[in-house]
Amino acid sequence: MTDSTPILVNYKASTELPRDKIYPVIELREENGTTRAYDVTGKEVCIPSFPKSKADLNDWLRGCSPSVLEAARLYYYDKWLWDSGESKYLKLVRDIEAYRPIRWTEKEPCYYYCPYNPFEDSA
Secondary structure, eight states, rough: OOSSSOOEOOOOOOOOOOHHHHHHOOEEEEEEEEEEEEETOOOEEEEOOOOSSGGGGHHHHHHOHHHHHHHHHHHHHHIIIIIOOOOOHHHHHHHHHHHHHHHHHHHHHHEEEOOOOTHHHHH
């Protein structure tokens, strides 16, 4: 049984972005009782609504750009810290913090494992 297809090891699905794009600078401002997020250029950044369920969390995270994730992280952290104190907001912030380095970091080189059969060459 010799399969010439190498087995892929250490594969990580990530998107290449520069470090300043992975961790953008976002500022929250309260305007007329509404919290809004802005990037360093002054452009407004969307603050996504809370995910509907834990099962939707992965799709929710994948659907957000790094700047939207940072806006959500800041917004829900403030909501947990100053408004409600509900642990669901803190859990979401932790999920965002854990997800960002995985999704947006530079791609690591992939390693291929090709099985070696010492008896294959001997005849």
